[in-house]
Amino acid sequence: MTLTVEGRVLETDPEGYLRRLEDWDEDVARAMARADDIELDENHWEVLQFLKEYYEQYQLAPPVRVLTRAIAKRLGRDKGSSRYLYRLFPDGPAKQACRYAGLPKPTNCI
Amino acid sequence: MATPARKRFLWMSRRAPHGSVQAQEGLDALLMAVAFEQPVSVVFLDDGVYQLKRDQDPARIGRKNFCAGFPSLGIYDVHDIYAERESLALRGLREEDLLMPVRVVDSAALGALMEAHDVVMSF
Amino acid sequence: MLHLVNRSPFEERTIDACLRVAAPGSAVLLYEDGVYAGVRGTGVAGRLEAAAREMRVCVLEEDLAARGLQDAALVPGVHRVDYDGFVELAIEYDSVTTWR
Structure with missing residues (x-):
């Protein structure tokens, strides 16, 4: 599975966890939260x-x-x-x- | 309801970290036990002392550096962590080669330690 | 012949059997937990040093690093090889035996 953040395609496991920790940045967290209707504060x-x-x-x-x-x-x-x-x-x-x-x-x- | 009896556990880890999954399974089970707030002591002997070697980089062989989890034991109030002196000496390991401070005890003291616990888990 | 040993020298007699049998001029490659035998200052270092005078004894660098031994001093006469070196050894020697 993949997650697309700001045009970057990131690999995830079937439950949506990143395969590579080094792919993470704040935009990734925001995108994941937004998909759950959460605005990170x-x-x-x-x-x-x-x-x-x-x-x-x-x-x-x-x-x-x-x-x-x-x-x-x-x-x-x-x-x-x-x-x-x-x-x-x-x-x-x-x-x-x-x-x-x-x-x-x-x-x-x- | 009666409080369940708390047993004193001794975790005994005897295998090298990356040659099999046994050492990592030992840590996983240990973390499970401490999450249930059981009083636990941990002892490393035989090739198990290699789990305590500092600067391990198992990413080089595609494995996880699970031994980095041992220093987190203090957070769970697990402070009784031992390594057998004879095992360290046979492998040329000194205390400064280890990734965390442990109590170094000789074989005789280890035998007494085993007697002082209710349950000994071997990994 | 190239002899491959991947067992810890402190848990099994594999390395003992290998060194007893291996002919002078052959090569021994220590990998996985076998690399512990190549480190200076252990209880088996003397045996390895004697063997290294008669044959080529190598340890796999990646397995040393995985175990925190990237900077460890090795037994005199024992050499580091990387994966490429492993492949070269396998090509150089006609036959390969894995000790279990």
């Missing part, structure tokens, strides 16, 4: 940024528990809940946010 970007950094360091997607704790630290405790994350990413912070961030589909328990 700074709250979304904060989560995507964290996911990218975590993946780069550990080659793994973080579990939701780690994600919520990190968001609480950065944005305040009211935002560090899985309810907050589900409001941003209704299909699940793990799957949807990882996809927007260009990560492969999480295989670990997240």
Whole structure:
């Protein structure tokens, strides 16, 4: 499968995750979100940024528990809940946010 | 409802990282266990110590650098990570060759460690 | 003959069997987990060094790098080869044996 962003044709897996992390840029995330009727704001970007950094360091997607704790630290405790994350990413912070961030589909328990 | 009993797990990893999938499966299962908040210790011995070698670049052979995931264990409050001294020595590995700090223990201490855990998982 | 060994020297006796049998003048290529045997300072380095005086012993660079050993010192007399070098060896020697 492919995803076309600004004239670039990018390879994805059948569920829409990028095959190559290096294909990712912000336009890719925006295009994926727009297809789900989501307009990315700074709250979304904060989560995507964290996911990218975590993946780069550990080659793994973080579990939701780690994600919520990190968001609480950065944005305040009211935002560090899985309810907050589900409001941003209704299909699940793990799957949807990882996809927007260009990560492969999480295989670990997240 | 009664709280389920928490058992002390010892993860024992004995295989080289890229020659088979066993080492990676061990890490996947380990991350599963820690996600369920089980108290886990981890020990690397025999060729398993090669998983801790720093600067691995398995993209060169088309594989994922899953060993980069070990340093994330601290985030899950897994801090009891050991490597067997004899295994490191036989392979010419020093502590500064490793991708993260671990507790280096000798074989006798490792035997005692196994006795101190309820369940030993071998990968 | 070119002998191919892809097993760790610490888990199996494959490299021992190969070095015991391989004739002087033959070549041994260590790849996959076999590359661990070519690194200086291990418990099998002495055996490899002795073998390298009688035959050509090579390790595959890509497998060294995958294992974090791209800059590791090798046993004296043991050489690095890349995939192209692997192919050249296979052409140069009439027959190839893979030790399992």
